[in-house]
Amino acid sequence: MNLWTAFGRDLIEQSPLILGGLRDSLLLTAIISLTGFFLGLVVFYLRHCPVALIRMITRGYISFFVGMPLIVLLFLMYYGLPQWGVRLTPFTVAVIGFTFNVAAYNAAYLTTAYQALDASELEAARAAGFRPFPIFRFITLPQVLRLSVPALTNQVIRNLKDSSVAFLIQFNDFFSRVQELAATNFMFFRSYLFAAIVYLLLVMILVLIARQVERRVMLPGVYTPPENLNPTAN
Amino acid sequence: MALFEIRSLRKQFNDHQVLKGVDLDVMEGEVKVVMGPSGCGKSTLLRCLNRLVEPCAGSIRFRGEEVTGSGVNVRALRQQIGFLFQQFALYRHLTVLDNTTLALRKLKGMKKQDAAERALHELDRLDMAGHAHKHPAHLSGGQKQRVALARALAMDPAVILLDEPTSALDPVMAREVAQLIRKLHSERVTMLCVTHDVEFASAIAERVTFLNQGLVQAEERLCVLQNNHEHPAIREFFMTEKRTP
Ligand SMILES: Nc1ncnc2c1ncn2[C@@H]1O[C@H](COP(=O)(O)OP(=O)(O)O)[C@@H](O)[C@H]1O
Ligand SMILES: [Mg+2]
Numbered sequence: 364m365n366l367w368t369a370f371g372r373d374l375i376e377q378s379p380l381i382l383g384g385l386r387d388s389l390l391l392t393a394i395i396s397l398t399g400f401f402l403g404l405v406v407f408y409l410r411h412c413p414v415a416l417i418r419m420i421t422r423g424y425i426s427f428f429v430g431m432p433l434i435v436l437l438f439l440m441y442y443g444l445p446q447w448g449v450r451l452t453p454f455t456v457a458v459i460g461f462t463f464n465v466a467a468y469n470a471a472y473l474t475t476a477y478q479a480l481d482a483s484e485l486e487a488a489r490a491a492g493f494r495p496f497p498i499f500r501f502i503t504l505p506q507v508l509r510l511s512v513p514a515l516t517n518q519v520i521r522n523l524k525d526s527s528v529a530f531l532i533q534f535n536d537f538f539s540r541v542q543e544l545a546a547t548n549f550m551f552f553r554s555y556l557f558a559a560i561v562y563l564l565l566v567m568i569l570v571l572i573a574r575q576v577e578r579r580v581m582l583p584g585v586y587t588p589p590e591n592l593n594p595t596a597n
Numbered sequence: 598m599a600l601f602e603i604r605s606l607r608k609q610f611n612d613h614q615v616l617k618g619v620d621l622d623v624m625e626g627e628v629k630v631v632m633g634p635s636g637c638g639k640s641t642l643l644r645c646l647n648r649l650v651e652p653c654a655g656s657i658r659f660r661g662e663e664v665t666g667s668g669v670n671v672r673a674l675r676q677q678i679g680f681l682f683q684q685f686a687l688y689r690h691l692t693v694l695d696n697t698t699l700a701l702r703k704l705k706g707m708k709k710q711d712a713a714e715r716a717l718h719e720l721d722r723l724d725m726a727g728h729a730h731k732h733p734a735h736l737s738g739g740q741k742q743r744v745a746l747a748r749a750l751a752m753d754p755a756v757i758l759l760d761e762p763t764s765a766l767d768p769v770m771a772r773e774v775a776q777l778i779r780k781l782h783s784e785r786v787t788m789l790c791v792t793h794d795v796e797f798a799s800a801i802a803e804r805v806t807f808l809n810q811g812l813v814q815a816e817e818r819l820c821v822l823q824n825n826h827e828h829p830a831i832r833e834f835f836m837t838e839k840r841t842p
Pocket of ligand 1 (some may be wrong): 610613615633634635636637638639640641642
């Protein structure tokens with residue numbers, strides 16, 4: 364019998380589990396992308412807070428979570444915390460662990476973009492009589508977010524790919540279901556090739572969406588130097 | 598009546614003394630021009646007036662009231678003082694119209710419609726209403742400076758401070774800005790302008806205050822300053838400025 368046909372039959376047989384895993388992978392990706400984004404905003408805001416101590420703590424936060432391998436963090440929470448009587452579900456551990464990690468990365472991207480802002484614009488807002496928070500809200504944030512769109516959307520793609528390590532803490536994601544499939548029929552190559560294709564397709568969809576977002580929100584004049592558009596500009 | 602009365606104004610950064618006791622009056626309706634070599638403290642002087650820089654000592658009276666020291670509502674003060682930067686400092690993510698309405702809406706609490714009306718009126722006054730929906734990146738330098746001026750005027754300030762408004766512009770555009778300033782002067786807008794562009798200075802004022810090494814060195818007609826002045830720093834300034842157009 365054709366091995367591909369046999370693989371297809373197994374795939375259909377296990378499709379409820381595999382589709383459930385895919386749904387959970389996508390759910391985890393969506394949640395950590397959102398929570399990581401919003402916590403990243405908060406960390407970025409505190410990173411430029413007037414209080415020196417808070418700035419120091421957020422700097423420490425960013426370097427700690429950027430420096431710590433995610434899997435160590437997940438194991439620490441999933442296998443380590445029960446020894447202190449704290450038992451969390453795999454899903455909870457994954458959401459918390461990823462959120463801290465992703466937020467640190469996002470805050471770092473936003474901070475990089477912040478360096479590219481024009482200080483005179485911020486000073487103009489101050490000279491006009493704006494308070495610090497409105498300056499952040501109306502000048503800093505809109506520009507920094509637009510400048511960071513490529514990095515931020517890239518992070519969403521990374522979240523999807525990285526979510527596959529959650530199987531190591533017993534989270535039944537798409538990849539863990541494919542592993543089960545391979546373990547039952549011993550068709551390792553076909554199974555993992557299948558997983559690779561699914562991930563690639565999903566990433567391609569995300570890339571297409573990211574391009575659209577980028578095109579829509581890009582800062583005028585940042586990607587096309589104004590002198591190319593207007594020969595009279597100095 | 599004096600709008601600004603500046604007395605013995607001092608400012609030092611660490612142990613670098615920048616302003617060493619500046620005395621200056623700006624009268625209502627006047628266009629006051631301050632010139633001086635680069636690094637003499639012109640920007641610092643302007644920044645002290647709206648407290649972007651904290652003066653160390655001395656007194657600044659704005660409409661008769663002291664504005665240095667604590668207990669002054671700095672943000673309310675700033676809303677009455679327009680400020681023009683040499684690099685224009687337009688918010689680059691906002692259109693010309695939104696640049697002009699932002700402070701009206703968020704600081705004065707005006708409705709979107711009313712703010713737009715006021716902004717368009719100011720933009721029209723400076724011939725920029727046709728560009729209301731462009732972004733700053735798509736404007737020339739002269740157009741950007743006009744938008745910055747409209748943005749300041751929309752707040753209905755008591756005075757506009759201009760920090761080298763033409764130094765990033767070519768001579769043709771600088772002349773355009775000078776023309777606008779003359780027009781605003783005829784409408785009795787008070788302005789304090791810092792510059793080291795001699796042609797621009799002569800186009801907007803007859804008398805000039807010369808600042809050097811943190812002190813007011815002279816306050817005279819520009820032609821007197823230019824004509825082989827007794828003070829070496831002033832002679833040198835006008836000699837080098839003539840060579841670099
Ligand atoms: N924030 C600051 N910190 C330290 N030194 C400063 C600061 N701002 C200005 N200075 C110094 O003060 C002097 C005068 O600067 P500035 O007022 O900008 O001069 P100008 O506008 O006349 O060229 C310069 O030597 C400059 O280096
Ligand atoms: Mg200066």
